[in-house]
Amino acid sequence: MDTQMQTSVGGTGARRIDVIVVGAGFAGLYATYKFREMGKVVVGVEAGGDVGGVWYWNRYPGARCDLMSVDYSYGFSPEIEQEWTWSEQFAAQPEILAYANFVADKLDLRRNYLFNTRVTRATWDDEAKLWRATTDGGEVLEAPFCVMATGPLSVPKDPDIAGIERFEGQLLRAQKWPHEPVDFKGKRVGVIGTGSTGVQIIQTLGSQAGELFVFQRTPSFTLPMRNHVLEPDYVAEMKRHYRAMREAMRNNPTGGTRPATTRPFFSLPPTQRRQVMEQAWINGGHTFLGSFADLLSNQEANDQVADFVREKIGQIVTDPKTAEALKPKGYPIFARRPCLDTEYYETYNRPNVHLVDVAADPIVEITPKGIRTEAGETELDILIFATGYDALTGALLAFDVVGRNGRTLKEKWASGPRSYLGIMLEGFPNLFAPNGPNGPAALANLITIAEHDVDWIAELIAYMDGNGLRSVEPSARVEDAWMDLVAMLAEKSLIRKANTWWVGANVKGKPQGLTMFIGGFQKYREHCAAAARDRAENLVFDRARESAAA
Structure with a gap:
């Protein structure tokens, strides 16, 4: 059976499939591959003319990822890891887009996509237990499952x-x-x-x-990247050790290979702290964040690192007035995206x-x-x-998403985003959002999160298939409990002290607050694993009619 086309019954004129995937960025591409490998009929919908997500659109001069290439790449396929070779430690947009195209070619993913197409409305039919998505071309897709792989950064402002x-x-x-x-x-x-x-x-x-x-x-705090070309011998080493590195990434708070530490800032005397900061400046990248454990929870430690960076700005910029204007003040360092x-x-x-x-x-x-x-x-x-961007929630609120009893996502999120694990929403059965706004989202490696979330969703769908279950959503109780945990962790973080897109402050009239899970990617994985073990307690299922009748 063709995995792209399947006609619905009943004369509705809709195309009946198994899974709708919205987006052809890294989360959407992996979701399309994963569900297709499960034997599902999948159709992806993408506003751009090809794959790549944000990297399809972001072609501005100097566009480059600020995560290392080894981190910002898929880990699900050893074959892709071995066949693709990165040229720089921090890849530029053309190379990242080429990588997305390589993956799409390798896995033959384009045949599942409608490009230059937007979803204008997605509505849950509670009786039929399916999502009905309408595109700007007038096509209607019907599927039991809808995966919103729209990404946290896709609606410009x-x-x-x-x-x-x-x-x-x-x-x-x-x-x-x-x-x-x-x-x-x-x-x-x-x-x-x-x-x-x-x-x-x-x-x-x-x-x-x-x-x-x-x-x-x-002004933003910005640190030296220290980008460099990857030498062939190092690339060969990296490829030999990819498996071990991927496992380390899954157990790292950042979801990447950047070192994490439990060392508090004031555990070292001043001269040694200075040496650590000087070395972090020399090494470049996000080395600072891996040097001390409490830079986003201890204001005094944060102040000293901020003073160090401001000192560097004064040393580099020759005009004193310009240098002073470039020195960020009034918010903690790393509370805005570094x-x-x-x-x-x-x-x-x-x-x-x-x-x-x-x-x-x-x-x-x-x-x-x-x-x-x-x-x-x-x-x-x-x-x-x-x-x-209108970040985190903008893409999901850019069109009408209508759940059970006619309740819209805009209504549910009128006071800010709410979900369970950042993946599922009470009142919106069978709707999933990898990299959702209440997970680690922009605070960890998005590709690592995407792979994890898609795998989690796939396991849940397989469980439903094996047990004759037609729909699933979190209970209001567990959604409330998750949001309480997110809020409790946020209270301890200095991130909330800066007016940034992380807290919604860059969009006029948008509800503000730190709604991302800041406990680290590895802790997020633990919560998701526990949720999978306790599905019967945390999730509300609707059993298939024939099973219920039996």
Whole structure:
């Protein structure tokens, strides 16, 4: 039987399948493969023109993953691990997209996908026990199971500034970058946004643009990436030890290979602490986060590390006023997503790069010719928005998802996202969200989480198939208990002290709060394993009619 096509009965005109997968990023691709291997008829729906998820859209200058390549790759297939070779420690967007295409080709996944297609509405039919998804092309898919592999970063947002539509120059959005090359030579370029995306764009365009104007509201702490080409001998070593590394990743709080420690900051005397920080700066990457265990729970320890990084900024940036404006203040280091850079601060020593501190000189509006702050107008040829996403929940709320008794997901999440394990939702049977907003989400390796979550979902579906069960959802009791645990852990973290997309503060009117599970990936796995052992207590099943009649 073709795993892509199966016609429904009853003359509804819908295509009847077993599993709908929304998204062709790394979670969606693995889900499609996993369920197809189970013998399920799977159809994936993807808004982009091909596979890759966020890496299909993010083609901006300097786009690069800030997780090491060994971490940001699949672990389910030893064959893929051996056949694919990474060229750099931190892969750039073209190589990551090439990897996604390699996997899709290797596993023949495209035949299961509808590309350039969006789901506009997904509705649960409680009598038929299936999801009915309508696409923007008018097609209707019906399936007992729906997997929302939409990713935590897939709905871009523009800055809340008046006059965007009036700008007469070239307006570019980092998250929807054009596929054709953009010429910056001799151009006056403005960038709004100094998070990880903005940092990568700015450090790249400093040497390309005629003049580069950076409109900074909140400076980010950014640490040196220290990227390098992977030598063939090391690649061979890595491939020989992939299995052991994957096992280590599954038992690491980050879901990756970065070292984790139980050492508190003040367990070392000041001189030794300084040595550890200097070495972390030299090593680069996220070494700091693996150096001390309490940087997100001990404010004084956090302050000292922040002071160390601010000191480094002052040493690198030659103009004292610019250096001072680039030093983050008012929030803990690592409470915003920590950025990794390649000579970002050095970029501001270039005579063609200008920092506009909009905290001191606020933006009034975007004009036809550029940007007007309170101090005056800056004329621009190109304006780039690097202003992030409606993260974690945006993709799931971008279309109508209707559960039992007509209750919408927007209604359920009116005060913020709620789920069980970040994967399942009370009132929305047979709906699953790998990398959901109440799991480790953006605080751990997304590919490791995706593989874990998809495997967990697959085991649950296999259990249902073997026991004649038609639908499943968490009870309100266990969903409440999970959210209480998430909230209790969040109270102990300094992350909640920064206004970031991690807590929803970057979207006007969005409920704010730290709703991700911050207990670490390995603890998350333990909770999920316990949930699987206690399915009868935690989950509400509906048995198939014929089984009930018997």
